[in-house]
Amino acid sequence: MNRIQRMSTYLLVVFNFLLWLLPVSSLFFWFFVDTPFLRDLVVRGIIATPIQTPEGLISLADLHWTPLSKTLGFVGSALSILPLFLGLFVLKSIFKNYQKGEVFITQNALYYKRLGILFFLDALLAKPLSGVFEILAVTCANEPGHQYITLSFGTPSIDSLFCGLLVIVISWVMVEASKLQDDQKFTI
Secondary structure, X not given: OHHHHHHHHHHHXXXXXXXXXXXXXXXXXXXXXXXXXXXXXXXOOOOOOOEEEOOEEEOHHHOOOOHHHHHHHHHHHHHHHHHHHHHHHHHHHHHHHHHOOOOOOHHHHHHHHHHHHHHHHHHHHHHHHHHHHHHHHHHOOOOOOOOOOOOOOOHHHHHHXXXXXXXXXXXXXXXXXXXXXXXXXXOO
């Protein structure tokens, strides 16, 4: 149990750091996407991949960025990291309980269920909507007739749905484990 509590303390530090890093890095990227430094990183494929549009792949380094396109890109990016961001808050709650030595409790099972629901929301809402905003960001400066809005559901969404299902099943197991632990507390 000591190992779980110690690791929980370390993970809480990581979660807090990520809660700060995710929005700041996304905002920084989209605010400075047109600078030579970030363009070079994009060209090398270090920080961003090309966006798939009906006309083909569009590299973020090849675009003329307007304030509107940067804003649309940031909104798409924010939507894509929102489930992870919210999931970090849920994970913090779980690991705070682990830190206190409370592992098999009903509250943790509910937190796991919330994580599973976040996976489903990621697959069914966040990924498709973020794709809409990304395509809008890269095509909004195009001439009329070459601006696109596409909504897609693909393999990455299936992965999130599967993970969500697994986490929800784990939450059911946690509920049963918490009942067994409660029964053991009252057994003489």
